[in-house]
Amino acid sequence: MKNLKYITFLLVVLLTLSTTAQTEAVKENAKKEVKDSMSQDKEVTKKNDWGVHFEVTLATRFIWRGLVLGDYPNIQPNVTFSNGGFFTGIWASYALSPAERGGASSSEVPVAENYKEIIPYVGYGGKxxxxxxxxxxxxxxxxxxxxxxxxxxxxxEGGGAALTNRVELRTIYNVGKLDFFAGWDFINDPSDNSSLYLEMGYTFDFPKDIKIRPFISGVPNDNFYTTDGKADFTQVGWYTSKAFPIGKDINLALRADMVYNPNRDQFNAAFNATIKL
Structure with missing residues (x-):
């Protein structure tokens, strides 16, 4: 019955945000049609060109899906190569901590003070x-x-899932300013239970180009992200962000994260600064 209440609540939130998104979509369609018609010729000439996008983030803490992967600051570079809707790249995160301060990993949650991670990825996206x-x-x-x-x-030792090289299938669906995210660990899931993570958010625009994205996330079964052996909410919170141009083709994005994990009864906060080229 408790899980049914969670699902019912999530559906109510989903329907409310969906209605808001559709209203915003009607207002923006007219503007987009004019903009799309003006840029159509340029897109045709560039659709076969490869683009390179590079960014680097300095994060005060590495908060990931309600889990804190170390309390030291992290530096997180990312490079993406794209052509049309196809893209591939590598993202990484390295804790700025003394090596002797870190452990290797936990078989349950891979947390270490000198936590490191490298993520090669490939994907496709479009309208x-x-x-x-x-x-x-x-x-x-x-x-x-x-x-x-x-x-x-x-x-x-003693068996179980691999401690590294967890393979994830990820989907992101946007309807206007409403977004849905799903991540499925289908190879080397630490819980041996095919962990599925679900998230939903909505982005609000405020004066001075400030954006706030409240979101909620959860899991539908007992898996890597929970501690109580059942479906549960894993995050409730919001991101506040603002971008600044600081040079030709260079932007600085600032973001503050405020996240509460109901499953672990933990509140976490982080500040991120990202330079994008």
């Missing part, structure tokens, strides 16, 4: 409606603290 987009990608979470690169059989 699926007038005001909606869908992105599908496959990626692997590689932890250099545990095992070798692409060692998919790095199992812990």
């Amino acid at each position: 699926v409606g007038e005001n909606s987009n869908l992105t599908v990608m496959v990626l692997t979470h590689y932890n250099p603290n545990v095992g070798g690169f692409f060692d998919f059989n790095n199992t812990p």
Whole structure:
């Protein structure tokens, strides 16, 4: 019955945000039609060109899906190569902590003070409606603290799932300012239970180009993200962000994260600064 209440609540939130998104979509369609018609010729000439996008983030803490992966600041570079809707790249996170302060990993949650992660990814995204987009990608979470690169059989002593190279199928669906996210660990899931993570958010625009995205996330079964052996909410919170141009083709994005994890009864906060080229 408790799980049914969670699902009912989530559906009510979903319907409310969907109605808001549709209203916003009607207002924006007219503007987008004019803009799209003006840029159509340029897009045709560039659709076969490869683009390169680089960014680097300094995060005060690495908060990931309601889990805190170390309390030290992290530096997180990302490079993406794209052509049309196809893209591929590598994202990484390295804790700015002394190496001797870190452990290797926990078989339950891979947390260490010198936590490191490298994520190669490949995917495809594009429009699926007038005001909606869908992105599908496959990626692997590689932890250099545990095992070798692409060692998919790095199992812990006593058996169980591999401690590194967790493979995830990820989908992102946007309808106007409403977004849905799903991540499924289908290879080397630490819980041996095919962990599925679901998230939904909505972005509000405020004066001075400030954006606030409240969101909610949860899991439908007992898996890697929960501690109580059942479906549960894992995050309730919001992101506040603002972008600044600081030079030709260079932007600085600032973001503050406020996240509460109901499953672990923990409140976490972080501040991120990202330079985008």
